[in-house]
Amino acid sequence: MAVTDTNSWTGIREELLRRIHDRVWEPGAQIPHEADLAEEFGCARTTVNRALRDLAESGLVIRKRRAGTRVALNPPQRATLTIPIIREEVEALGKTYRHSLLERAYQPVPPMLHGVFHASLGEDVLYLKTLHFADERPYAFEERHINLDTVPQARERKFEVSSANEWLVHNAPYSRGDLSFSALNADEDTARILDCTPGTALFTMERITWTGDAPITHVKLIFAAGYRMRSTI
Template identity: 60%
Template sequence: MNLRVKEPNSWTQIREELLRRINERVWQPGETIPGEADLAEEFGCARTTVNRALRDLAETGLVIRKRKAGTRVAVNPPHKATLTIPIIREEVEARGAEHRHVLTLKEIRPLPPHLHAAFPVPPGADALYTETLHYADDRPFLYEERYTNLEAVPEMSVAPMDKISLNEWLVQNAPYTTGDMTFFAISADTALARFFECPVGTALYVVERITWNSDLPITHVRMTYAPGYRMRTRI
């Protein structure tokens, strides 16, 4: 492809051509690509136009720019997945089922020792422990165990938890700035086996999530999904 035409190329056209060379491996991963001046000459445009295109590619992580060493094609470019804290009701409804939740336990509890490091609620602050069962068309869908730092979300004590699940209430009322997610597998104990109507020992998929608003921990939730559940994301 010869980009040297009468009209000077726009920076987006140049970005397209650079992208093509990276994706078709005209330039190999790890390879140093020609300098700005050379590219500007090849494309018959200003150096600033090439610079604009390269900056854009560097922001997405496809190339790595070093002041002295020039620009290299990234070996393992990051791919970004957009992770939104899902509203369980919406996830169930997206599967064409009706969502229902039952709050089975709600009490002020001391934080269990194994959470102290991961979920550092200030000493003396109350944590509200809740257990919520989520159903899809009356089939068990998700078992939710949650500790919430009431100091971070004082309004929660008056949340209408029978009408709206804490998951949905917190998404709408407790903005978070960062979060930490962990994914793993467990074997169903007797309580989980009873809820999911499956044999004890069945492999279950679990997500644990902690969210913060700046330095303030908001909530620690452990979500155990029904047997066979699969979580999907695009990268």
Template identity: 45%
Template sequence: MNGQTRLSWTDVRDEIRARILSRTYAPGDKLPRDEDIAIELGCARTTVHRAMQDLSQIGLVERKRKGGTHVMTDPVTRATFDIPITRREVEQRGSKYGYQLISSTLDDTPMPVMARFGIHKPCQMLHVKALHLADNRPYIFEDRWVNTRSTPDILNVDLEVESANEWLVRNKPYSRVDVRFYAMNAQGESAKYLSTTAGTALLVIERTTWIGQDPITSVQAVAAPGYQLTALN
């Protein structure tokens, strides 16, 4: 990335982030010293320092005064919201976690999903439906769309074994997330998979993520009756 023009801190940030996303720097890896990156990229050390500060703030790297900079093992990208791993959420409540893949197909995006992503033409994405369980009872029904252009590696994941939720949190850091909370009445699939009667009030957590301008995933996580959302500061 050496060139004639002087790089800005955002240029350096984007280059390091690209290396993390491409697994040039894998989770847990120690990054080169700021001084070495500055020499490689032909910029000032202070420029690298500012870029690393931003990457630390969004949760991609961890910086320690004498320990250097490491790629986060479980990147949560704290832009505005920490996306939980549902398995951990269940286990932290003292329950036994279970998971069932309902379906995984390549489908054309419907209008509501296009609106969430801000795209104007239908395109094929991976459509995943799955059920998370706590103590063998329905916990969250997940209806998810994944953009395979920005996230092609998802096609190599055995979603029968590992949930898209957990794989994406661990492997696909994001730069932006939109989150909506709303209530809906159980009907159709939500009533069926959450084992509840039609008309029951359910909490929906809708999350959509991007990396730069590229959509990553949009999910409607419909929680079973009695679900409680807890935030700790």
């Protein structure tokens, strides 16, 4: 990576990651001091600090006061999870995909998201409800909030031809995300939407993506009974 590409903390983080992955810095090796890296990259020391903090939070480096920063000897092994395009997921099963936009509205960030979805509380976000189908059977029910400060072009999208899921994957690149998984017992409304019996246990996923420190979208997906998620490790 050229020095001109490292004018942001995310760019510096990517370069530091490259050096760790390419064994420029071996496991356990001391990483140069923040001041030295700041001079190398031609940036503020705080920018380097932000990149190193992110690597430390990922478990890839160990930071100790007065002892500096070292590459972790045993970095965490993590599953690789990519954001799937639901249309492609359905078509890979040999089924016909379509989606139906059930609701599209502008509304404030709901109180339940205030702690994790730091959009401007005085501004509206775009709220969407979408039902995804596989061979005309309900596949997944999606509730989504899109931060229009981060993705202003979403304001003009109707999401009737291409779903918000697919459009955001192609048009709103993210730098990090947070995922949570759970089982949910279908209430009467969810059972009606996903055509199952009330009380059925359903696989549920919630995801927030960010670009830098700005949230892009929060989505909650409830999958129809029988859904199986696969990942690579």
